[in-house]
Amino acid sequence: MELEHEHRFVVIDGVRLHYVEAGEGPLVVLLHGFPEFWWSWRHQIPALVAAGYRVVAPDQRGYAQSDKPRSWRDYRIERLAADVAGLITALGEERAFVVGHDWGAAVAWMVATLHPERVERLAILNVPHPDTMLRTLQRSPKQLLHSWYMFFFQIPWLPEHLLGWGGRRALASTYKDARPGAFTSADIGRYVEALRGPEGFRGPINWYRAALRQSPRRARALYRPIPARVLVIWGEQDRFLTAAMADSDPRLVPDVRVVRLPDASHWVQHDEPERVNALLTEFLSAA
Structure with missing residues (x-):
């Protein structure tokens, strides 16, 4: 399908956000993860x-x-979720279908938790509910090893400069477990351009700094049951997150369906775009 869209800007709580928009009808907000940007959804937008x-x-x-x-404090999860709630309002809508992958999924979980009045339904791709993430990091040495980079990102200055200097090679290595052909050379080039230089990586890395500098007690104080219907799509070949993390505490996520894709990686919407598109459109339109 051809990707037709308009580029627009909006200011939410003093932060200017760029977004692309396409189509007419009920609103769907797509939230990308690390180290991507809106281009993460190039296969889903036309569908x-x-x-x-x-x-x-x-x-x-x-x-x-x-x-x-510039400050890591500006990337606390509450602020990221407020950006999305504010975007929905700025677009003239009361509610939206919210879809997120990776860090975008983490934000999506918290939009549905902290701003439930803004979320019609919630679709999550390859990131656990934050309570599950926290409990797993505390109890699983295997997951701690998978998540080593989160702790490396806590070092001041160095991570963004290494990634900035690494450029194409650093980004390409991030996607090395994706299905062959899922990311073209042109796709990698767009990511390199979007995150060019150390300044390009400082903001994304500050998401990790803000997350790990929040105490578990403060984090858990944010969690409450999500009233929206939830779909979790999970590529089981994820090298960053263990497959068991797809399941959430039913007290926090009472209405959820989990669909596991055995041959897809963490980059599930790139590996199996047609399958993901079908699951999303079925879920969003279901009675």
């Missing part, structure tokens, strides 16, 4: 537009054409 939705995919704060506050 959702064809299914009759108004699709908006922002560059979240710190990424690509959106503002990049």
Whole structure:
């Protein structure tokens, strides 16, 4: 499908966010993860537009054409979730279907938790509920090894400079477990351009700094049951997150369906775009 869209900007709580918009109908907000930007959804936008939705995919704060506050405190999960709730309001809608992958999924979980009045339904790709993530990191040495980079990112200055200097090679290595052909050389080039230089990586890395500098007690104080219906799509060949993390505490996520894709990696919407598109359109339109 051809990707047709408009580029727009909006200011939410003093932060200027860039987003692309396409189609007409009920609003779907697509939230990218690390180290991507709105281009993460290039396979999903045309399919959702064809299914009759108004699709908006922002560059979240710190990424690509959106503002990049310098302090890690500006990337606390509450602020990231408030950006999305504010975007929905700024677009003239009361509620939206919210879809997220990787860090975008973490934000999506918290939008549905902290701003449930804004979320019609929630679709999550390859990131656990934050409570599951926290409990797993505390109890699983295997997951701690998988998540070593999160702790490396706590070092001041060095990570963003190494990634910035590494350029194409650093980004290409991030996607090395994706299915062959899922990321073309042109795709990698777009990511390199969006995150060019140390300044390009500072914001994304500050997401990790903010997450790990929040105490577990403060984090858990945010969690409450999600009233929205939830779909979790999980590529089981994820090298960053163990497959058991797809399952959430039913007290926090009472209405959830988990679909596991055995041959897909962490980059599930790139590995199996047609399958993911079908699952999303079925879920969003279901009675």
